[in-house]
Amino acid sequence: MKKVSIYKPTTVDEAIQMLSAHGSEAGVYAGGTDLLIRLKNRLTQAPSYLVDIKKIQNLRYIKEDAQGNVLIGATTKLSELAESDLLKKRYPMLVEAVNFISSPELRNASTIGGDLLQEVWCQYLRGGYSCWRNGGYICYGAIGDNSYYHSAMGGRLCYAVYPGDAATALIPFDATVKLATPAGTKELSIEQLVPGDMMVDGRIQSHVVRYNEILTEVVIPPPKPGLKASFEKLRPRGVWDFAMASAAISLQLRGKTIDDARVVFGGISGKPLRETAVEDFLRGKQLTTELASESVSVALSNAAPLKYNATKIDMAKGLLVSGLVKLNAAG
Amino acid sequence: MRPVRAILFEPACLGDAEGPYEDVQPALTQLETMGIQILYTPPSALLPNRDRQGAATNAPTPDETLYITDNAEGLAKATTAGMIPILLMHDPDQAMRLTANNPAGGIVSLLELPDFIRFVAAGQDYHSER
Numbered sequence: 001m002k003k004v005s006i007y008k009p010t011t012v013d014e015a016i017q018m019l020s021a022h023g024s025e026a027g028v029y030a031g032g033t034d035l036l037i038r039l040k041n042r043l044t045q046a047p048s049y050l051v052d053i054k055k056i057q058n059l060r061y062i063k064e065d066a067q068g069n070v071l072i073g074a075t076t077k078l079s080e081l082a083e084s085d086l087l088k089k090r091y092p093m094l095v096e097a098v099n100f101i102s103s104p105e106l107r108n109a110s111t112i113g114g115d116l117l118q119e120v121w122c123q124y125l126r127g128g129y130s131c132w133r134n135g136g137y138i139c140y141g142a143i144g145d146n147s148y149y150h151s152a153m154g155g156r157l158c159y160a161v162y163p164g165d166a167a168t169a170l171i172p173f174d175a176t177v178k179l180a181t182p183a184g185t186k187e188l189s190i191e192q193l194v195p196g197d198m199m200v201d202g203r204i205q206s207h208v209v210r211y212n213e214i215l216t217e218v219v220i221p222p223p224k225p226g227l228k229a230s231f232e233k234l235r236p237r238g239v240w241d242f243a244m245a246s247a248a249i250s251l252q253l254r255g256k257t258i259d260d261a262r263v264v265f266g267g268i269s270g271k272p273l274r275e276t277a278v279e280d281f282l283r284g285k286q287l288t289t290e291l292a293s294e295s296v297s298v299a300l301s302n303a304a305p306l307k308y309n310a311t312k313i314d315m316a317k318g319l320l321v322s323g324l325v326k327l328n329a330a331g
Numbered sequence: 332m333r334p335v336r337a338i339l340f341e342p343a344c345l346g347d348a349e350g351p352y353e354d355v356q357p358a359l360t361q362l363e364t365m366g367i368q369i370l371y372t373p374p375s376a377l378l379p380n381r382d383r384q385g386a387a388t389n390a391p392t393p394d395e396t397l398y399i400t401d402n403a404e405g406l407a408k409a410t411t412a413g414m415i416p417i418l419l420m421h422d423p424d425q426a427m428r429l430t431a432n433n434p435a436g437g438i439v440s441l442l443e444l445p446d447f448i449r450f451v452a453a454g455q456d457y458h459s460e461r
Contacts, residue, residue, distance in 0.1 A: 137332065137436025137447065143423040155439070157446050199446075202454040307423045
């Protein structure tokens with residue numbers, strides 16, 4: 001592992017100054033379950049200057065504001081989300097999704113901010129191959145074993161899937177995030193935060209956060225009346241693993257009538273993939289098990305699987321059906 | 332890698348007996364919009380930016396030129412000529428084997444070329460600004 005220097009700022013402004021001074025040579029260090037592994041993997045893109053934000057006050061909380069939004073500080077541990085009574089009451093689907101993320105030990109260290117902004121887990125990148133995300137100009141996942149960590153929905157130079165579960169689960173609640181930047185606070189939807197492969201500050205990443213910006217807070221608006229949500233995830237190992245495919249669904253129901261819908265697939269694309277074709281199909285219809293099966297006909301019509309991962313599309317469609325069936329059974 | 336100004340394609344990368352591949356025309360249109368020159372012969376390595384009278388020209392140099400190929404001979408030819416050998420990865424298994432021949436980069440489709448060129452330029456811009 002290369003030598004690193006660790007800064008320990010006590011304010012967000014101080015952290016931004018440190019990040020600004022070192023450019024892409026610096027990186028935000030919180031839980032470390034992604035960043036330290038990148039260092040251990042000896043990736044050329046791993047930072048040399050770690051800006052440890054754990055000592056910054058007021059970045060670790062779960063609370064409700066006067067408008068009924070739930071606010072989650074960026075350094076809040078995933079285990080704290082999983083144990084939060086407020087989240088269990090307001091967004092049980094989110095808690096369910098968080099409990100699917102990695103292992104209890106890792107959830108004790110990982111933060112919500114880190115989960116949202118984590119690097120992809122492509123075995124070629126993590127194995128030190130000189131790929132698009134690691135100083136090179138080629139995607140080995142596109143031509144090698146792409147059965148697990150790679151997109152079945154096309155790519156933009158890099159074909160790795162976005163691995164985070166939290167983002168997939170937050171989109172159905174129309175959650176947003178706040179970024180602290182040198183120019184002030186920036187607010188983005190989760191979809192804007194992780195739009196898939198982007199060229200940011202001379203490198204390819206799944207999110208839009210620049211080298212001198214810090215994700216500080218997740219904001220989840222109050223659930224709309226009649227909102228029901230489900231999260232389904234298939235993974236190679238049942239104990240803990242990244243998603244082969246996942247589906248997060250929220251329906252705003254009036255009786256059995258679907259007034260509004262959000263359908264988001266994880267683990268199959270370079271971003272949490274909101275499937276608006278299915279949402280449009282569901283809107284205004286009666287929720288039934290038949291409707292759940294019919295929804296498959298409009299799902300993922302622009303799939304573009306690689307040589308070994310077409311099964312991801314079948315899995316995602318299956319999860320869509322099981323999620324809708326579950327919501328129907330829930331009343 | 333230096334910023335890319337030109338591309339030379341091996342003919343087999345643009346089409347077969349049935350005609351041009353479907354991604355060729357959209358890719359070429361985008362590249363033209365970006366001001367990328369499509370070459371039909373390799374760029375000269377001798378006095379590349381001067382004409383015979385010594386006047387400045389806009390000719391790209393070999394190290395500013397991508398050579399798009401899908402085979403080992405093409406990669407070797409590009410390297411010998413000082414161009415940037417880029418592997419067009421039609422067939423995944425064959426492409427993985429050809430990575431042993433040290434291509435400078437690889438693309439799955441010609442439609443990735445505009446992003447490829449933008450990425451190279453963006454990396455240069457970021458590092459020169461700092």
